[in-house]
Amino acid sequence: MAFNQTLGVDAKFAVSVHNAEKQTSVEETDFDYSKRSQWLRAAVLGANDGLLSTASLMMGVGAVKQDVRAMILTGFAGLVAGACSMAIGEFVSVYSQLDIDVAQMKRDKRRVGDESHEKLDEEKKESLSSPVRAAAASGLAFSCGAIVPLLAAAFIKEYKVRLGVVVAVVTLALVAFGWLGAALGRAPAARSAVRVLVGGWLAMAITFGLIKLIGSSGL
Template sequence: MALAQPAAPSEAKVLTISINDVERQMREEPKEEFDYSQRSQWLRAAVLGANDGLVSTASLMMGVGAVRQDIKAMIITGFAGLVAGACSMAIGEFVSVYSQLDIEMAKVKRERQSVGARESMSTEENENLPNPIQAATASALAFSIGAMMPLLSASFVRDHKVRLGMVAGVSSFALLMFGGVGAVLGRAPVGRSCVRVLIGGWLAMAITFGLTKLIGSSGL
């Protein structure tokens, strides 16, 4: 009976080197998993900014439409709400993120002083720090995109009741869209998110319309 011949020393050495190379490569190049916590931050800011722009502008237009049938008054009100809201979002986000940047910079300075390091900040560290200008621009842009939806929906409708219906309908569809997109990208329940965002928008528009109608009917 023939016995199995052992592997030649050279073959065993090559096999050992190949296995070691694979193991070293797996240790040096681990699989990178997407950080959903980081994505949820910018996603939350974008969705909230667009949702705020949509709800606030639509509510303003519905409130004006409750007491005025003039299309010009509604459009001017919506446009003023877009500009004022975008500026407010940008300034608020800039101040908030700049405060966060100051905290992060102070933390880095304390850590370097504790270890006695004097080197300049690396490029990677710079990229990880919050950027106030980018945050302000993104917030203003997201708000403006949301506010443009009800504004454009009413711009070409002359009939007063149809115009109010268009603002409410387009805003409702956009609210569902924002809620669904945010839920899908953030890995949250889609139905619950859509219903929550839609009901919140309806309440804002209904309260603004009702209170403005009440005040207008009282002759104030």
Template structure:
């Protein structure tokens, strides 16, 4: 009885250690998976913010010299299409360059390692490589979502001043939302993040409006 009683705690300790060892990789996988998702979400938020600010600023600039809604809407739509294409092409080229570098690194490691082991590692590493088409599509989609907000805000309003106010108002609310999401993903202060994003958007719209108004009034 004494010997069996002495063995019982040892087996319990071994079982506990085994459970802890099996749980640790799962926690690391969840943390890694969350980190990757957070990076994608943060990139999507930044892309949408870029689309919002650039399109709203473009529409405000056109609105500084033209009061008809058609000019603002056409310029906003052109900015949406041009910006989405530019983001997609830039992201595709950038990620494809990164893919070429990583594939070259895998090839060098394969030459140094054994053939069987390197084939197994190569297959697992290829699964984690970035996808240029996926990155380009996500970037263009995020930019388009952000650009649609000021465009829709001005689409059904005929009055000039109300239309400009709606573009600024809708853009401001969206900027606050983007700042809040960025703060959550980056685990930073909510107020400062929202304030920075909102001030940056206001500054871009104000500069574009002011400079276009100045050039338009000078007759250039």
């Protein structure tokens, strides 16, 4: 009798664990990862832009000037200008979209004008993006990416070693950004990391090569 009771308890426990695992699996399957696309785009692309543009500027200056101070000043100028540009651009873009959404909600309200629609309007207003938050997120993301090559070059006086360290650190950061964006969006990580890495190498190589060519020509 006790053996049968033990079997019954174990069976109930197994069924409950199975149901919990099934519910968790269904919730993960039903989650729409495309909802992350808006903030993911602003964060990952902002950081990647900050990393690439600042590193490319520093590599371009490094092609014609070996002074560490020149590279750092160029990188810092790129960080400040890029962060401001990203923040203002995101603010204007999100504010324009906000104006369009609010105008459409007002037109819908005049056309329908019932209480249920007013409640729906309130829910929509709460879900609208904030231009200030979007601008702050873009500027901060850009700055986080731009600080990477600056820190890599700040304490190295030897010219060739400095360039090599910048390239190595930026390479690791590009792979990390590519992997992070893919992981958060549940996309193939290896393909995303390789794509971001190759694009970053091309940007730095083209900038370095062109500035070197211009500098050697005496322009």
